[in-house]
Structures are given as C-alpha cells and as structure tokens.
Amino acid sequence: MTDESTVIELKNLTKVYQNGVEFRALDNANLRIEKGEFVAIVGPSGSGKSTLMHLIGLLDTPSSGTLLIDGKDVTKMSDKERSGMRNRILGFVFQYHHLLPDFTALENVMMPLLIAGKSREKAKNVAEELLEKVGLEGRMDHRPGELSGGQNQRVAIARALSCSPAIVLGDEPTGNLDTKSGDMIYELLRQLNREYNQTFIVVTHNDDLASKADKIIRLVDGKITVR
Amino acid sequence: MRYELLIALRQIRARKFQTLLSVGAIALAVMVLTVSHSLLVGVTGELYNITVDKLPQVSVSPEEGEDYIYLYGTLVERVSSIEGVTAVSPFLTGQASFKFKDNSLNSELRGVIPSQENEISSIEEDMVEGSFQEIEFSRNTVVIGSKLAEKLEVNLGDSVDVSFPNANPLSLRVVGIFHTGSPLDEVLTYTSLDTAQQFYDASNVVNGVSVHLRDFNRDREVANEIKKLGYNAKSWTETDPAILRTIAIESTSNAVIYGLIVVIASFGVVSTLNLSVISATGQIGMLRAMGAQVSGIQRIFILQSGIIGLLGALFGTFAGVLIALAIGQYEIPADQSDLYGSISFIPIAVRLHDILFIIFAVFLLNLITGIYPARQAAKLDPVKAISSK
Ligand SMILES: Nc1ncnc2c1ncn2[C@@H]1O[C@H](COP(=O)(O)OP(=O)(O)OP(=O)(O)O)[C@@H](O)[C@H]1O
Numbered sequence: 001m002t003d004e005s006t007v008i009e010l011k012n013l014t015k016v017y018q019n020g021v022e023f024r025a026l027d028n029a030n031l032r033i034e035k036g037e038f039v040a041i042v043g044p045s046g047s048g049k050s051t052l053m054h055l056i057g058l059l060d061t062p063s064s065g066t067l068l069i070d071g072k073d074v075t076k077m078s079d080k081e082r083s084g085m086r087n088r089i090l091g092f093v094f095q096y097h098h099l100l101p102d103f104t105a106l107e108n109v110m111m112p113l114l115i116a117g118k119s120r121e122k123a124k125n126v127a128e129e130l131l132e133k134v135g136l137e138g139r140m141d142h143r144p145g146e147l148s149g150g151q152n153q154r155v156a157i158a159r160a161l162s163c164s165p166a167i168v169l170g171d172e173p174t175g176n177l178d179t180k181s182g183d184m185i186y187e188l189l190r191q192l193n194r195e196y197n198q199t200f201i202v203v204t205h206n207d208d209l210a211s212k213a214d215k216i217i218r219l220v221d222g223k224i225t226v227r
Numbered sequence: 228m229r230y231e232l233l234i235a236l237r238q239i240r241a242r243k244f245q246t247l248l249s250v251g252a253i254a255l256a257v258m259v260l261t262v263s264h265s266l267l268v269g270v271t272g273e274l275y276n277i278t279v280d281k282l283p284q285v286s287v288s289p290e291e292g293e294d295y296i297y298l299y300g301t302l303v304e305r306v307s308s309i310e311g312v313t314a315v316s317p318f319l320t321g322q323a324s325f326k327f328k329d330n331s332l333n334s335e336l337r338g339v340i341p342s343q344e345n346e347i348s349s350i351e352e353d354m355v356e357g358s359f360q361e362i363e364f365s366r367n368t369v370v371i372g373s374k375l376a377e378k379l380e381v382n383l384g385d386s387v388d389v390s391f392p393n394a395n396p397l398s399l400r401v402v403g404i405f406h407t408g409s410p411l412d413e414v415l416t417y418t419s420l421d422t423a424q425q426f427y428d429a430s431n432v433v434n435g436v437s438v439h440l441r442d443f444n445r446d447r448e449v450a451n452e453i454k455k456l457g458y459n460a461k462s463w464t465e466t467d468p469a470i471l472r473t474i475a476i477e478s479t480s481n482a483v484i485y486g487l488i489v490v491i492a493s494f495g496v497v498s499t500l501n502l503s504v505i506s507a508t509g510q511i512g513m514l515r516a517m518g519a520q521v522s523g524i525q526r527i528f529i530l531q532s533g534i535i536g537l538l539g540a541l542f543g544t545f546a547g548v549l550i551a552l553a554i555g556q557y558e559i560p561a562d563q564s565d566l567y568g569s570i571s572f573i574p575i576a577v578r579l580h581d582i583l584f585i586i587f588a589v590f591l592l593n594l595i596t597g598i599y600p601a602r603q604a605a606k607l608d609p610v611k612a613i614s615s616k
Pocket residue numbers: 017018019023025043044045046047048049050051052
C-alpha cells in the first residue's frame with residue numbers, strides 16, 4: 001500500500017485524555033502525507049491540531065492506532081530512538097521560539113547539529129548558510145533578547161532546518177506576530193519548501209494562508225473532516 | 228565540546244549573581260574546613276609527637292616465665308648498637324607502699340639510671356623542685372610526683388617510709404618533685420637502680436628495658452630486630468594502641484561536623500538550579516524536540532552543580548591553605564608558650580593529599596546534589612514544556 005513517496009501515514013490514530021472524564025482529542029485519524037508536500041492544518045481552537053502535531057513530532061504517544069514515518073512504525077520506540085528521530089528527520093517551529101537566551105542566533109541554530117554530535121565547524125557553516133537564507137546575515141551574533149519577534153521566529157526556522165529534516169512541523173509559527181511579519185514568515189516557509197523539497201506541515205488560523213498550501217486538513221472535535 | 232557542557236557553562240556564566248553566591252558559600256565552607264583540618268592535623272600531630280616521644284617506643288621484658296632480665300648489660304650494649312636507637316634505659320620496677328606521718332599510699336617505685344631514663348621520658352623537663360640526677364649520687368633517695376607529694380603531705384627533704392610484702396623496708400629521702408600534668412604524678416616514683424634492687428631484694432638484675440628511637444614510626448622494625456637477638460620486645464603501637472585510637476576518633480568527628488557545613492552550602496546550589504529549571508521549562512522542552520535525550524537534559528544540570536562545586540572547592544581550598552599557612556607563621560608569645568608545652572609556633576599541617584581529597588569530595592557531593600534538579604528537568608513532559616510561555 002505504502003508507496004515510495006509517502007513520508008507520513010496515520011492509521012486510526014487516536015489520542016484520549018483521561019483526567020476523570022474521557023476526552024478524545026484526536027479521534028481515529030487516517031491520513032497520508034507525501035514527500036515535499038506543504039500541508040496546512042486548520043480548525044477551531046481545541047479541535048486537536050496541536051495534539052496531532054505532537055504525535056507526528058514524536059513528542060507524545062498515541063492511545064491507539066499506528067503512525068508510520070518513512071514507512072517505520074514509530075509508536076513503540078524507546079526515548080532514545082524517538083530522540084534520535086526527532087534530531088535527524090524532524091524540525092520544529094512553535095508559537096514560542098524557545099531560543100536559548102544566553103546563546104547567539106548562530107549558536108542557537110548550531111544546537112541541533114551539536115546534539116547530533118557534529119563538529120563545531122561543520123555546525124557553524126550550516127548555521128551561517130541557513131541564517132543567510134532567512135535574511136539574518138547581519139544578526140548572527142545577536143542574542144534573542146536583542147532581536148525582534150519576527151527575527152527570532154526566523155532564527156527558530158533556521159534552527160528547525162539545520163539537520164536537514166525530512167519533515168518540518170510548524171504549530172502556529174506566526175501566532176505571536178503581526179499580520180505583516182506573519183505573511184513574511186509564511187512566504188519564507190513556502191519558499192524553503194520549494195527549494196529543499198522538504199515536507200512542511202503547518203498549523204494556521206489564517207484561511208488565506210492555508211489556501212496557498214498543497215493540501216488543507218480541517219479538524220473538528222478531533223476528527224479530520226477534509227482531506 | 229559536548230552540547231551539555233556548553234549549555235551548562237553558559238548558564239553558569241549567565242546567572243552571574245547566583246553563581247557568585249553559590250560558589251562563595253561553598254568556598255567559605257570549604258575554607259573553614261581546610262583551615263580547621265590543617266590545624267587539627269597539625270595539633271594532633273604535635274600532640275602525637277610529644278606523647279609518643281616520651282613513651283618507651285620499644286619495651287623489652289623478661290622471657291616467658293621469668294621475673295627478671297639477667298645480664299642486662301649485654302642486652303643494653305647490643306640494643307644500643309641497632310641502627311636508629313638513640314637511648315636505652317634498663318629499670319627494675321614494682322609496687323611499693325609509701326608512708327609519711329599518718330598518710331599512706333601505694334605507687335610504682337622504679338629504679339633507673341637517671342641519665343639514661345631521662346633520654347627516654349625527658350622527666351628533667353618536668354621537675355618542679357629538687358633534681359632528678361640526685362638519686363644517682365646519694366643512696367636511699369627518691370623523686371616523686373607532685374600529686375603524690377600533695378597527698379602524702381611531704382616536702383623536699385622529708386623522708387618517707389617505703390615498704391611492701393616480701394620487700395626490705397627502707398626510708399627514702401625526697402630529693403625531687405616532678406609535675407607532668409598526667410596521672411603519672413600520683414602513680415610513679417623514681418629511685419636509683421641500686422636502691423630498687425635492695426628494696427625488692429634482687430641481685431644485679433632488671434625487669435624491663437626501655438628503648439627510644441630517632442623515628443618512632445620504625446618501632447615494629449626495631450622490636451623485631453631485638454626479638455631476633457632472642458629477647459622479648461614489644462613496640463609502642465602494640466603496648467599503647469589506645470593512643471592511636473583516641474587521636475583517630477577525634478579527627479573523624481571533627482571532619483564529620485565540617486563536612487556537614489559543606490553539605491548545607493551545597494544545598495544552595497540545588498535551590499538555584501531548581502529555579503533555573505522552572506524558568507527554562509520552554510527551552511528544556513525545545514531541546515527535547517531538537518533530539519536531546521532525557522539523560523542529556525539531566526547532564527546539563529548535574530554538570531552545572533558539579534562545576535559550581537568544583538569552583539567553590541578550588542577557591543575555598545586555595546583561601547584555606549593561605550590562611551592556614553599564615554596561622555602557621557604566628558609565633559606564640561614567649562610568656563604564653565608554657566601553656567602549650569614546648570610549642571613555639573601554632574602547629575599547622577597542610578597535606579596535599581588532604582587538599583586533593585577535599586576538592587574531589589566536594590565536587591562529587593555537588594554532582595550528587597545536582598541529581599535532584601536534574602530529575603525535575605528530566606521529568607518535564609516535553610509537550611507541556613513547549614506549550615509553556
Ligand atoms: N494534557 C491534557 N489533558 C486533557 N486534555 C487536554 C490535554 N491537552 C490537550 N487537551 C485537550 O485536547 C483538546 C485538543 O487540544 P489541542 O491543543 O490539540 O487543540 P488545538 O486545536 O491546538 O487548539 P488551539 O488552536 O487553541 O491551539 C482540547 O480540548 C484540550 O483541552
């Protein structure tokens with residue numbers, strides 16, 4: 001069934017929260033995402049968008065169902081294996097950039113490569129190239145406190161791309177930005193997606209932006225309604 | 228450099244004020260520990276020297292089943308020629324009953340050759356009245372301790388009656404009084420070897436020989452050599468192991484107290500790091516998303532605690548050694564020096580292996596206390612951590 005070009009496949013993926021009452025945050029989700037696709041996830045607040053992202057990002061474990069990444073079942077992996085996969089094939093951009101405040105932009109972008117055990121020189125070269133790509137060539141030695149919200153979010157994007165991940169996940173990456181810088185960030189993501197042919201999955205509340213995606217997934221009450 | 232160490236070092240540097248406080252607190256505790264330890268080792272060492280120095284470091288006693296050592300002249304000669312032996316003193320000793328007016332007390336009456344005995348016990352330094360050598364020059368004389376003199380109510384020049392079952396009663400003139408400050412002042416008296424032999428009704432024999440060494444740590448070695456000559460010899464570590472034990476116990480209890488102070492100082496680091504875990508929750512979540520394993524997150528915090536501990540230990544021992552050496556330079560004023568015996572400087576012993584041990588122990592301790600904040604950080608659910616502002 002799974003052909004070469006499928007990177008992510010969800011089979012009846014379900015996440016149930018159980019504090020007193022049972023709550024189905026994600027309900028029997030079935031989905032297939034192809035290599036190089038730009039996917040927008042939309043839906044009202046509380047519909048399970050973040051839950052889905054955390055499951056695909058291997059930060060959370062499903063209650064039932066299977067999740068295949070690159071054809072491998074990742075639901076039964078150890079912390080070590082999951083950490084390794086997050087490092088090598090996943091890149092994250094969240095609503096809050098969570099950059100390390102005591103490190104420069106350059107060092108922050110180098111961090112995933114250092115975690116991967118790459119040398120400082122190698123990491124520095126890659127990080128410099130990516131920061132140029134996101135238009136921050138003049139700001140590499142600034143710390144997060146010395147950069148604007150939009151600039152920090154661009155550093156976070158460069159960081160997400162530093163290990164050349166197959167999949168880049170963005171959970172409302174522009175949620176904290178004004179419309180203008182938000183649009184710029186989306187433009188940047190779209191452009192990087194075309195350039196590197198990486199798979200992008202981005203949660204957004206902005207229908208206008210979503211309409212430019214290759215595929216739109218709409219979630220309502222934990223169920224995928226449009227595929 | 229591994230990323231854990233990189234982050235640990237950067238966080239320590241970024242929290243300048245807290246780091247300074249934590250390192251300072253540990254350094255202060257370590258400094259106090261170092262100074263007190265150097266002083267303790269110095270004083271006990273000095274105490275040890277003084278105590279052991281006055282002890283017969285090897286004692287020769289009669290053969291199994293014998294009361295006396297006959298032909299002790301040969302023994303003295305042969306033992307004297309052993310390398311490292313500085314003095315040899317033959318003696319004949321036993322119990323005697325001392326009577327003066329209505330007062331009567333039992334004490335040891337030891338017949339010695341004063342010049343030789345003095346090389347062992349340095350009793351001349353402790354004489355408060357009369358002279359120790361006097362017993363050699365006049366027959367039927369005795370040197371007694373200050374406590375015994377007080378209890379018998381005798382003064383220099385008085386004659387005391389000495390008797391014992393199976394002994395020949397004598398009247399001995401007190402020609403000297405010593406004061407050591409120890410129980411010996413009541414239970415030991417000296418007379419000449421001749422007088423003792425007459426009192427105990429013995430021929431020219433002794434029942435013990437004391438040996439003094441240049442280096443009292445070679446006691447067992449010398450005792451063995453004397454045994455090889457065919458005599459019955461014991462080293463002071465065999466006859467007086469209690470001295471070793473007392474000194475050891477006091478140093479241990481002292482180390483425990485100061486060790487506790489260091490532990491308390493180290494807990495300051497724990498609270499600083501706990502706060503840092505809370506304020507860095509989002510970043511910890513992000514590091515997990517970037518692929519850092521739980522163990523990596525733990526290492527970041529254990530390293531921080533360990534590095535702060537190491538810095539505190541280094542600064543603390545450095546300051547402590549300087550202070551200890553400065554104290555060691557201090558000369559005790561001459562008018563007070565008899566308070567401390569013959570010590571003229573405050574005894575201080577800075578030993579490299581002690582300093583290295585303190586540094587290593589404090590480092591290890593802080594690695595261990597770092598486990599608590601490290602656990603807090605590792606316990607964080609990455610999903611919740613990332614969603615936190
Ligand atoms: N740890 C949890 N325990 C219980 N319920 C939870 C937990 N985390 C999320 N939920 C619930 O799951 C549902 C989906 O949450 P999720 O964060 O995925 O929504 P979302 O679509 O991302 O919303 P938003 O657009 O506001 O970010 C919500 O109703 C939320 O209350």
